[in-house]
Amino acid sequence: MTPRLRTVRLAAVTLAAVLAALPAAWGQKPARPARPPIRFQDVTRAAGINFHLTCGGAEKRYIMESLCGGVAFLDYDSDGGLDIFMVNGSTMADPHRGAQPNFKLYRNTGDGRFADVTAQAGFTRGCWAFGVAVGDYDNDGFDDLYLTCLDGGILYHNNGNGSFTNVTAKAGVDNGGRWGASAAFGDYDNDGFLDLYVANYVELDLEHLPAFGSSAFCQYRGIPVSCGPRGLKGSRDRLYHNNADGTFSDVTEKLEIDPESNYGLGVIWGDFDRDGKLDLYVADDSTPSLLYHNQGGGKLLEIGVAAGAAYSADGREQAGMGVDFADYDNDGLPDLAKTNFSDDSNNLYHNDGQGSFTDLGGPTGFGPISIPFLGFGVKFADFDNDGWQDAFVANGHVNPQVDAHSFGVTYAERPLLFRNLGNGKFEEIGQNAGAALQRKKVGRGLAAGDFDNDGNVDLLVSNLDDSPELLRNLGAPGRHWLRIKTVGTRSNRDGFGARVEVTAGPLTQTGEVRANSSYLAASDPRLHFGLGAATRADRIVIHWPSGATDTLLNEKANQELVVEEGKGVVRRSGPGRVGAGDSPARTGGSPVPTQDPALQCGRDYENPYEPSNGYSVICTH
Ligand SMILES: [Ca+2]
Ligand SMILES: [Ca+2]
Ligand SMILES: [Ca+2]
Ligand SMILES: [Ca+2]
Numbered sequence: 001m002t003p004r005l006r007t008v009r010l011a012a013v014t015l016a017a018v019l020a021a022l023p024a025a026w027g028q029k030p031a032r033p034a035r036p037p038i039r040f041q042d043v044t045r046a047a048g049i050n051f052h053l054t055c056g057g058a059e060k061r062y063i064m065e066s067l068c069g070g071v072a073f074l075d076y077d078s079d080g081g082l083d084i085f086m087v088n089g090s091t092m093a094d095p096h097r098g099a100q101p102n103f104k105l106y107r108n109t110g111d112g113r114f115a116d117v118t119a120q121a122g123f124t125r126g127c128w129a130f131g132v133a134v135g136d137y138d139n140d141g142f143d144d145l146y147l148t149c150l151d152g153g154i155l156y157h158n159n160g161n162g163s164f165t166n167v168t169a170k171a172g173v174d175n176g177g178r179w180g181a182s183a184a185f186g187d188y189d190n191d192g193f194l195d196l197y198v199a200n201y202v203e204l205d206l207e208h209l210p211a212f213g214s215s216a217f218c219q220y221r222g223i224p225v226s227c228g229p230r231g232l233k234g235s236r237d238r239l240y241h242n243n244a245d246g247t248f249s250d251v252t253e254k255l256e257i258d259p260e261s262n263y264g265l266g267v268i269w270g271d272f273d274r275d276g277k278l279d280l281y282v283a284d285d286s287t288p289s290l291l292y293h294n295q296g297g298g299k300l301l302e303i304g305v306a307a308g309a310a311y312s313a314d315g316r317e318q319a320g321m322g323v324d325f326a327d328y329d330n331d332g333l334p335d336l337a338k339t340n341f342s343d344d345s346n347n348l349y350h351n352d353g354q355g356s357f358t359d360l361g362g363p364t365g366f367g368p369i370s371i372p373f374l375g376f377g378v379k380f381a382d383f384d385n386d387g388w389q390d391a392f393v394a395n396g397h398v399n400p401q402v403d404a405h406s407f408g409v410t411y412a413e414r415p416l417l418f419r420n421l422g423n424g425k426f427e428e429i430g431q432n433a434g435a436a437l438q439r440k441k442v443g444r445g446l447a448a449g450d451f452d453n454d455g456n457v458d459l460l461v462s463n464l465d466d467s468p469e470l471l472r473n474l475g476a477p478g479r480h481w482l483r484i485k486t487v488g489t490r491s492n493r494d495g496f497g498a499r500v501e502v503t504a505g506p507l508t509q510t511g512e513v514r515a516n517s518s519y520l521a522a523s524d525p526r527l528h529f530g531l532g533a534a535t536r537a538d539r540i541v542i543h544w545p546s547g548a549t550d551t552l553l554n555e556k557a558n559q560e561l562v563v564e565e566g567k568g569v570v571r572r573s574g575p576g577r578v579g580a581g582d583s584p585a586r587t588g589g590s591p592v593p594t595q596d597p598a599l600q601c602g603r604d605y606e607n608p609y610e611p612s613n614g615y616s617v618i619c620t621h
Pocket of ligand 2 (some may be wrong): 270271272273275276277278279293294504
């Protein structure tokens with residue numbers, strides 16, 4: 001085994017400086033530290049987004065009318081600026097609508113605006129769609145799109161020239177007429193090609209739908225509502241293995257995926273035990289959620305109950321909707337958030353290591369405030385760039401009938417915004433984060449991404465039967481950040497599954513590259529790290545799914561680094577360079593070696609920014 005770099009430090013960093021930079025929670029009984037506000041501004045219309053999400057009728061007499069709303073931030077033209085894809089639904093009058101694509105693709109024009117390029121993209125088929133997954137399944141450098149529909153799915157290959165081709169039949173991912181909810185790309189067998197998981201919800205016979213309020217499964221607190229999911233047959237999820245030739249094989253039965261056909265809604269790939277093999281979590285409605293541990297050799301073992309991630313903290317089945325992974329306490333292990341129905345608490349499953357999780361929703365403050373809310377999309381991101389992952393939850397009930405009663409819940413609900421206090425606790429600050437977050441909406445899909453590349457992570461929320469909200473993060477003055485885009489070579493081109501560790505001063509943060517998470521959504525796959533007051537990252541380590549590692553040293557803050565597997569940094573761009581194209585400005589440089597092989601254990605290296613301070617490279621075996 002080759003020596004692994006464990007730590008790199010600036011030799012002249014004094015203990016006093018380290019202590020001064022420690023989070024306040026580590027100090028003795030600190031006064032409440034002044035924290036900059038987190039504020040979002042609704043820029044939807046100003047940005048040129050003019051979209052209406054249609055999802056059945058206003059009364060929501062049938063279950064599928066309540067669950068639409070996929071959204072994606074994706075860079076479909078690979079120009080460095082995030083574009084937007086809005087999934088759309090349909091109505092009971094035409095549940096199989098398919099002649100005209102009803103979704104929209106918006107291109108980021110680089111000036112804070114988006115242009116509707118749906119027509120130019122040449123989409124040929126629509127559907128009553130729910131989720132969208134984004135990933136470059138054929139490694140050609142352009143991210144492809146998978147849509148889940150009421151009756152199957154659609155894979156659109158990105159041709160790289162602004163157009164897309166429907167390759168569903170050839171690829172073999174039509175999902176057999178099933179109703180798919182969230183879907184996610186991830187390379188579970190590390191062969192360099194992204195596989196596809198589709199969480200399927202219930203089996204529906206559109207000709208014989210159960211009538212509104214017609215049975216015990218169509219009641220909410222004694223009032224008639226739409227039926228399901230209980231009382232309906234669950235639809236088995238699908239796992240499609242990428243054959244590396246543009247086709248996929250359905251390995252659901254072979255790998256014993258979702259044998260009980262639980263009501264699947266949310267899905268996320270994530271290597272929770274950091275063994276380099278992607279694991280999988282599926283948020284199920286009214287049935288146990290599923291955690292698959294990747295055994296290697298193309299095998300996934302479901303361990304949700306034993307791992308403590310299947311049920312609520314008190315052992316009940318929940319109505320899981322959205323999911324996200326992030327290391328909220330910076331202990332190096334990814335933790336898991338899941339949203340649930342009203343009258344229930346959202347989960348924050350702390351990753352304890354050794355394959356077990358503990359729901360710390362209560363002690364962290366993440367769960368209790370969510371009880372009156374019905375949560376869908378959930379995303380972690382460091383909104384205030386202090387180095388600690390904050391969180392946003394989109395809310396909205398499924399039964400509009402609740403508004404005629406005094407149940408303490410409403411159909412439209414405000415979202416929740418959680419600030420991570422850095423001491424194992426979250427503070428909900430949504431009502432002090434701008435007017436947009438005080439509005440009540442029927443929120444569903446949620447994506448996070450820095451669409452204007454200004455170093456502040458923005459949000460995109462879909463709302464049922466309403467306009468979406470593009471929420472621009474106004475930023476925390478004086479805070480620094482770093483953004484990392486991965487380009488795999490031996491690994492899948494997107495670098496999905498790569499684990500990135502960023503050390504700045506005393507704090508090491510860990511992130512994992514993915515696009516699909518939350519509810520029905522795809523987010524910015526670039527990893528964003530808030531650096532607080534630090535003006536550089538001392539050390540960045542990228543652990544690729546192939547097993548390769550790239551190490552970068554002393555990178556300046558407030559830039560995006562494009563890191564290619566085995567090559568290190570191949571491109572840099574400063575803030576605001578949306579659509580910078582292929583001629584990036586080189587805003588900095590790192591004359592020290594940027595990869596493991598060039599660094600020697602125990603040696604001192606010159607620090608190009610502070611020549612009087614050197615680097616010491618310490619290695620362990
Ligand atoms: Ca592609
Ligand atoms: Ca794993
Ligand atoms: Ca934060
Ligand atoms: Ca931004």
